[in-house]
Amino acid sequence: MQRQSIRKFLNNKTIAYLAAGTFLLLSVLLGTSIGTVYVPMVTIGRIIEAKLFGLSLERIDPMFTNIVLDIRLPRVILSGLVGASLAIAGAAFQGLLRNPLADPYTLGVSSGASVGAVITLFFQISIPFVGSFTLPFLSILFSLATVFLVLAFARKIERSMRVETIILTGIIFSSFLGALISLMIALTGDELRQIIAWLLGSVSMRGWEYVKIVIPFFTIGSFILIMNAKELNAMSFGEERAQHLGVNVQKRKLIILTAGSILTGAAVAVSGTIGFVGLVIPHLARLLWGPNHIHLLPISILIGSGFLILADLISRTIISPTELPIGVLTALIGAPVFSIILLQRKRTERSG
Template sequence: MNAKMKKAFRNPAFCIEKNMTYNSGKNTLKIIAAFIVGIIALLMGICLGSVNIQLTDTFSIIMAKLSGSAVKESVDPSLISILWEIRIPRALCAFFVGGAIAVSGAVIQSILQNPLASSYTLGVSSGACLGAAIVIITGIGGAFLGYFLLPAVGFGCGLLTVLLVILVATGLDSGFKNHTIILFGMIFSLFVNAIMTMLSALNKSHMQRLILWQLGTFSGRRFAHVAVIFVCLIIGMILIMLFHRELDILSFGDEEAQAVGVDNKRTKIILLILASFLTGVSVCFTGVIGFVDLTIPHIVRRIYGSAHKVVVPMSLILGGAFMTICDLLARTLMAPQEIPIGAITAFVGAPFFLWVYYKRRT
C-alpha cells in the first residue's frame, strides 16, 4: 500500500478532496474567461440603454469622478449625470445581487443535496416580502433608517422565517435531515405567501407597488445601496469560503460527512444562516428575483467541477454577469417602459435550466 492509499484509508476526507479538486488545474483559463465575461457584462450594463454612451466617454467620466478632476469638454454634461448617478449604481447593484443570490443557491443545493433547493424554498424571499408589505401598507417611517427602513424590515423578516424553519425542523427531527428542512421551508413559504396574497387583496391601493416588489427591480438604486450590498456580500463570501471543505464533504451525503467527523447539524445551521443572509440582503433591496440561484450553480458546476473553493467565487462572477445582462434587457426591450427583472430571469432562466437538466440526464 503506497503513501496516498494509506492516507486515504486513514482519512476518507482525503479521497473526497482529491476527487473534488482533481481537475482544478485545468480551470485557470475558464476562471480568466469568467472574469472577462463579468467585466464585459458590467460595461454593457453601464454603457447601453435608452441613451448609449461610448466606451471612451465612460472611462473618461469614471476616471474624472474618481480623481476629482474635470471631465473633458467634449463629453455631453447630461451623460455624466446618467452614467454616474443612474447607470453605474444600478449595474453594480445588479452584479452584486446576482452574485449573492447565485452563491446562496450553490451553498443550499450542496448542503441539502437537492438540485431544486434554494433560499426561496426555505422561505427567505417570502418572509422578506411580507416584512416589506407591512412597511408599504402601514406607511411607517423612521428618521434614522430613512429609505433603508424597507430593506431592514424585509431582511429581518426573511431571516426570522429561516430561523423559525430551523427551530421547528430541529425540534421535530433531531438529526436535522435534509428532507425535513425542505419540507418545513416549503410549508412556511406557502403560509407566508398566503398572507401576502390576502394583504394585497385587502389593500388594493398598494397592490401595484406590492406586485412590483414581488417581481423585483433595480430602478432607483444609488451608491448607498451598492455599498451596503457590497459589504454584506464580502462578509458572507469570506465566511462561506471558510467552510468550502465542509461543503465538499456534505455534497456526498450526511453519512459520509459524519464518517469524516463533520458536525452536520451545526455546519448546516451556520451555512443556512449565511446563505439566507446573502439572499435576505439581496431581496430586501431589490425585491424577489428567482431562477438565478437555481440556474447559475448548475452551470458553474458543469464548467468548473464540484470543488466549492471554485464553485462559490465562480457563482459570484457568473451570477453577477447574468443578472446584469437581465437588467439590461429589462430596461431596454420595451423602453421607455421597464420590465420587472423577475420576469426576465424567469423567461431566460427557466428554459435554460430545463436544457441543463436534460443534458445532465442524457
C-alpha cells in the same frame, strides 16, 4: 517545455476564472453603455478613471457623465450585487442540502424576506437608529426567522433533519408565506401598485444609496460562505461522512443557512422577488468549474452578477421605453435553461 508551462497556466481553474471575469466585465460595460442614449465604452472608461483618480471631467460631455455616474452605473452595480448574492446563496444551499432544486425560494427564505419587506412597505415602518437600513434589516430578520422555523419544524417531524424533510418543510412555509403576501396585497389601498411592482422584481430608479445598503450584507454573507467552502465540500458527501471528517455539522449548517439568509434578505429588500438566479447559476458554474466549493462560490458570484446585469439590460431595452420587471424576465430565461440542465443531467445518469 514552453508549451507545458502554457498548459499548466491555462488549467481549468484559470480558464474558469478568466471566462467568468470576462463575462462580468462585458456585462458591466454593456449595461452601462446601452440605453436610450448610447454611451461609448471608451467614454465610460474615461469617466470611471476620472472619478477614481480625481481627474478633470471637463473634456467629457456632461450629459454622458450624468448618465453614467447618476443613472446607469449605480443600477448596474446594484443588479450585479443582487445577482451575486442570490447565486452564491443558491450554490451554498445546493451544496449543503445535496439537492439541485435547493435555493432561497424552495427553502422559504425569499418568501420570508418578502413578507418582511411587504410589511415594511405596507405600514411605512422606519426603525430609529436604523433609518434607510430598515427595509433590509426587517427582510433579513424575517428570512432568518423563516429559516429557524423551517429547521425547528423539520426537527419536530424528524430528529435527524434529513435533506428531503428540510426542503419539503421549506416549500410548505413558502406556500404559506406566499398566501400571507397575497392577503396583504388584497388589503392594500394606495400602496398596491408599489408593492406589486416591488414583488415583480426591479432595480429601476435605485441610486447609490441602495448600493450602499446592500454592500455590507453582501460582503459579510459572501465572506462567511467562502470561509466555509471546505465544510461545504465535506457536507456535500453527506452529513455522516462530514462528521467523520471532523466537521461540526449542526453548527456549520446553522452558519451557512444564516449567511445565505443575510444575502437573500438584503437582495430581496433592494430588488424585490427575482427568481431562478439562485437555482440556475450554480449549475452553470458547476459546468464551468466543477463541484469544488472553494472555486464554485466565487465563480457563482461572477456569473450571477453578470447574468443579472444582462437580464436588467434586456428588461429595460427590449420594449423600450416600457420596462419589463426583471423578475419576470429571469423566470422566462431561467425555467427553460433549468429544464435543459435537468434533462442533460438525466441523460448523463442513464448513460453512466
